[in-house]
Amino acid sequence: MNVLHFVGAFFGDSAHWHGYDGIPTRLLEHLRYSLIALGVAAAVGLPAGLLTGHTGRGGNVLAFIATAARALPSFGLLVLMFILFGFGLVPVMIPLVVLAVPPILVTTYEAMRSVDPSPVDAARGMGMSEARILFQVELPVALPVVLGGLRTAAVQIVSTATIAAYVSLGGLGRYIMDGLYQHDYEKVVGGATLVAALALVTLALFWAAGRLTVSPGVRRRG
């Protein structure tokens, strides 16, 4: 009775491959929650981080918000939101977004702050607009670190999105929840394996995104 045995049994069972509780359905649900949460978190965290990083103003406020957000337990927040909003996507999304915004915000801010000031000075002296300086001078150099923040957020979201199952939604958390409830450890291990695999795929995607978008002139710094 080892874990590998459970994994083999879970994925070998053809019943797990179709239907509303099949792996493809649950995987897609999980992906959907994750992508929405990451999208919202990035929409909040990236502009705020880029702008504060570029101007150098608001860094303290930002650090305070990020620390406060980090102190909130995702599960507690889920329960609270469930009480407030009832069933649905919103009570799940709020804890996921709250979880993901701090790494995106703080990393983006730090990445922008650590950009060498002399090319920025040169760009300004050449008559580049502030927007161009942000997007064409600072961001390309800060990009590897910014992507790192997004990657951390994405992996946290993927593993934490399992909590959706607690409020009767789908996703890979279903296997873990149901498995625990039914004492079906094959299901628990199978679900956990899928979450871990998805997290690894996420890492790989970010690695590929980095290869594609980061200039070789910047990349050599690792």
Place this chain on the structure above:
Amino acid sequence: MIRIDGVTKRYPDGTVAVDRLSLDIPDGAITVFVGPSGCGKTTTLRMINRMVEPSEGRILIDGEDSRRQPVNTLRRSMGYVIQNAGLFQHRTIVDNIATVPRLLGWSKEKARSRARELMERVGLDGSLAKRYPYQLSGGQQQRVGVARALAADPPVLLMDEPFSAVDPVVRKGLQDELLRIQAELGKTIVFVTHDIDEAVKLGTMVAVMRTGGRLAQYAPPAELLSDPADAFVEDFLGADRGIRRLSFFPSAELELLTGPVAAAGTGRTAARDTGDAPYLLVTDADGRPLGWAEPGLPTDGPVDPGRLLPCGRPFVAGQDSLRAALDCAVLSPTGWAVAVDGSGRVAGVVSQQAIGEAIRAAHAGGRSDGADTGASAKVAG
């Protein structure tokens, strides 16, 4: 012309970086701001392209207040070069140089071909075009910085200690290159440095600033060296300002002796024919210097170079300055300097004593003509 008119800069913390500065920066020349650290050179430069706004006074560009035009239009009409080049590390060299033309809306191809043209102009090999900044040496990066500033052909170039982060040999190369580019393109260059030698070498006009952001003296370099306005300027110029001033006197007036010069194998002997000079300068058949023969050494037949005294580095007659000529004489084992023409053939020899007389005559005549002979003399000195 850029006119700095009663400009004061007070930073928010109360520091007065520039104090009621007024001066005219001539067109088509290099104007150098020099002074000790913190005297307000960078602040002055950055007020010209409005990276820093003056607290009082105004800056006129061709008679018009620089605040009249949009700030980015103003900046695009002025190339800007900073100490560590400030290249965009995510862009290739050619795209770094093409930045301002692209900002001005040129097509990518046009901007790039212009960039390649400029690489050649600043002495960068075309094979570097596709490289990234980290793949270049500090000196090459600085050249890219200059090319980038020149790319849109702005009439004005602002340079803030552009060569201070490279070693002395590379710096000299970059300075010579800048003088050449300036001679070719006739830009109005405002150059900031804390190195008085660089200021004297590059400047058509030199503004010496003192701590507190006040102008101590504004003059051509030769005048600065001959007539420092006060003890501060004199001190700043350093102990050897008399010697350095010789850079501005041409060596053309030196009387060169050809008597004590002979080609090897001509049958002359030093003892008989040198006249005033105690030594005979032996040349090869082409007239290039081989070395000094001591009195009595026969020069017929092939000369054994081992028996000659080395003649050291010669100076180029007419082209080099009195400083170079004096330097050759001081370094020569015989105390005589060897003058050559442009192709390296001996034009004659001259003694330390004769150079000393020429120096006295030059000082008496005040023939420190920085504009005409300055450029070439300064390079040599």
